[in-house]
Amino acid sequence: MEKIYGANERQDGLVKVGNNYYLYYGFGKDTENAEHGYNYRHKFDHNPTAEEIKEVVLSAIDAETREKITTGMMYDGLMVNLSVENQLNYSMFKDMLDQNSGSIIVKMTDADGNDKVVTFGRGTFDAFYEQVRVHIKNCLQDCWREKAELDLGCYLP
Numbered sequence: 717m718e719k720i721y722g723a724n725e726r727q728d729g730l731v732k733v734g735n736n737y738y739l740y741y742g743f744g745k746d747t748e749n750a751e752h753g754y755n756y757r758h759k760f761d762h763n764p765t766a767e768e769i770k771e772v773v774l775s776a777i778d779a780e781t782r783e784k785i786t787t788g789m790m791y792d793g794l795m796v797n798l799s800v801e802n803q804l805n806y807s808m809f810k811d812m813l814d815q816n817s818g819s820i821i822v823k824m825t826d827a828d829g830n831d832k833v834v835t836f837g838r839g840t841f842d843a844f845y846e847q848v849r850v851h852i853k854n855c856l857q858d859c860w861r862e863k864a865e866l867d868l869g870c871y872l873p
Contacts (some may be wrong), residue, residue, distance in 0.1 A: 717741065717776045727755050730769070731873045737763055739871065742771050744780065769871045778826035781859040786797060789851040791844060794824035794832055798848065810845050814836045 717739075726743035737760040745753035756776045760768070778829045789796040796802075809820045822844070836844055 717758045717772060717779075718788055719744075719754040720757045721752065721754045723753050723755045728870045730764070732763075736761055737779045739764070739772060741776055742780070766868055766872055769868055770866075773866065773868075777859055777862050777866075779794060783857055784858075785852055786856065789848065791824065791847060792834075794834070796822070796824050796848070798852070803848070803852070806845055806848055809841065813841055 720740075723743060728742070729740050731738045731740070735745045739758045739760065741756045741758075743753055743755055758772045758776075764772075786798050787795065789798055812818070813820060817838060820841050822834050822836060824832050824834055826832050851873075
């Protein structure tokens, strides 16, 4: 699905235009204070089945969840990149600090896109790591709730 910008609200539905069908799903904003947001849109060249619609919508939910996990965490005003690789690294760092003292350096990004490094000791890294865990848990809970509440009724005649 692609993001179509300019939306002010959620517009879930299936619209026929000529021989094509456009599925609209969800609503989001790139930033909390953005004036307008986006809907997801997928083009079918045929009248899709309920199963096809469900597959496309579930894929969009999964993609949005991955994006929120990866780019949606802020720590002291800095964006934390939670790629799968970084998540594994942070878990390893946590284990290392639990076994001995020392410090860990983590690269983050400021609002202007500049890289910043933050040095953590054991106690401060514990707090950071707990925020990482809570962020991921919340993103996954939102994903699973959205899937559980998914109503395909607005897409079917």
